[in-house]
Amino acid sequence: MxxxxxxxxxxxxxxxxxxxxxxxxxxxxxxxxxxxxxxxxxxxxxxxxxxxxxxxxxxxxxxxxxxxxxxxxxxxxxxxxxxxxxxxxxxxxxxxxxxxxxxxxxxxxxxxxxxxxxxxxxxxxxxxxxxxxxxxxxxxxxxxxxxxxxxxxxxxxxxxxxxxxxxxxxxxxxxxxxxxxxxxxxxxxxxxxxxxxxxxxxxxxxxxEGRAAILPAAKRRKAQRRRRSAVMLVARNAGKVLLVQRPANGIWGGLWCLPEFADREAAAAYAASELVATDTAEPLPEIEHSFTHFDLVITPVMVRCAAASRVHDGDSLWYDPASPARIGLPAPILTLLGSLTTEATT
Ligand code: SF4
Incomplete structure (x- = not known):
């Protein structure tokens, strides 16, 4: 039939x-x-x-x-x-x-x-x-x-x-x-x-045949999920946060994101030399985000900056969570920026 x-x-x-x-x-x-x-x-x-x-x-x-x-x-x-x-x-x-x-x-x-x-x-x-x-x-x-x-x-x-x-x-x-x-x-x-x-x-x-619950067969076993770590800098300047545009290829390609570094020392060094950081880099709670094939563990580190002398137009901007620009942001970064606004108002 x-x-x-x-x-x-x-x-x-x-x-x-x-x-x-x-x-x-x-x-x-x-x-x-x-x-x-x-x-x-x-x-x-x-x-x-x-x-x-x-x-x-x-x-x-x-x-x-x-x-x-x-x-x-x-x-x-x-x-x-x-x-x-x-x-x-x-x-x-x-x-x-x-x-x-x-x-x-x-x-x-x-x-x-x-x-x-x-x-x-x-x-x-x-x-x-x-x-x-x-x-x-x-x-x-x-x-x-x-x-x-x-x-x-x-x-x-x-x-x-x-x-x-x-x-x-x-x-x-x-x-x-x-x-x-x-x-x-x-x-x-x-x-x-x-x-x-x-x-x-x-x-x-x-x-x-009583097989509805077991069909279709499970996909072939995938390789074990990988975990990847990233340190991201939350650089704050008068309520705004520095964002950079990610390259077109790779995860979150083309979206605006916190600057990513290999480790906390690299993030702190960048903040001190490029952004005139006024305090030491302070780690915030980790954020875990799952992609199809791996989990990303983000360690945000926060610094306050007095100036933004080395921020260029085009691939970086100061983002104001209270008056957000119409740009694409990864969901966990949007959540993190939202929590900064809440924290600032409480
Ligand atoms: S719900 Fe699916 S498994 Fe059940 S009778 Fe319909 S087609 Fe078959």
């Missing part, structure tokens, strides 16, 4: 119909939502999406925006390479496609940061083009329904999942089908499956 009729029928009464990107549906809006939804839950994405759309209502507005403005609206959403790629892709669309979102799968997949599943989803959801998708939710539904054993990150399993996705994508109602299978994975065939309300329960292999 094919999936589409049951999923379409289920979606009509149980699917999600009021998500902000489902209104005024366009390739641009769907694309931004799909990128924001990678690794991020719907409830987290909604306010970010709405702010982003009110500031950048179309691809041209995004392409013409300053990098800092885009990163500012992304602050807290994480995985900042997504925002950088979104901006690069918008500029390609402006410069090479006259501001119109490309309409073929091959052209969409050539844009920065867009893989096969995202490209398929954008064209399916916005233009009803027939393309299969295979995001995390869809992988889970298909692996369970067809009883596919291998880990979804293994090439042979992935190829099989793509074949299942391809064979089950209908010729008509593709947009609704695509939304339906994504919704089923998010709300019913979730990590903890609710088979009793699932429209596919009658012939789902995983349910029949």
């Amino acid at each position: 094919t999936l589409a009729p049951r999923l379409l029928e289920w979606h009509a009464h149980a699917g999600r119909h009021d998500l902000p990107w489902q209104k005024l549906r366009s390739a641009y809006r769907v694309w931004v939502s799909e990128v924001m939804l990678q690794q991020t839950q719907v409830s987290t994405v909604i306010p970010y999406f709405e702010r982003f759309m009110s500031r950048f209502p179309d691809v041209r507005a995004l392409a013409d925006a300053a990098d800092d403005e885009v990163m500012h609206l992304w602050t807290g959403l994480g995985y900042y390479a997504r925002a950088r790629n979104l901006l690069r892709a918008a500029r390609v669309i402006r410069d090479e496609y006259g501001g119109r979102f490309p309409t073929t799968l091959a052209a969409v997949m050539e844009l920065p940061g867009i893989g096969r599943s995202t490209a398929g989803a954008v064209l399916a959801l916005s233009a009803d083009q027939r393309h299969p998708i295979l995001d995390g939710n869809v992988k889970r539904v298909l692996a369970r329904y067809f009883g596919i054993d291998g880990a979804p990150d293994e090439a042979a399993t992935l190829a099989r999942l793509w074949r299942c996705a391809e064979e089950n994508t209908p010729a008509v109602d593709v947009a609704t089908y695509t939304q339906a299978i994504m919704d089923l994975g998010a709300t019913v065939c979730a990590r903890k499956p609710r088979c009793e309300v699932c429209p596919l329960m009658a012939d789902c292999r995983a349910r029949i």
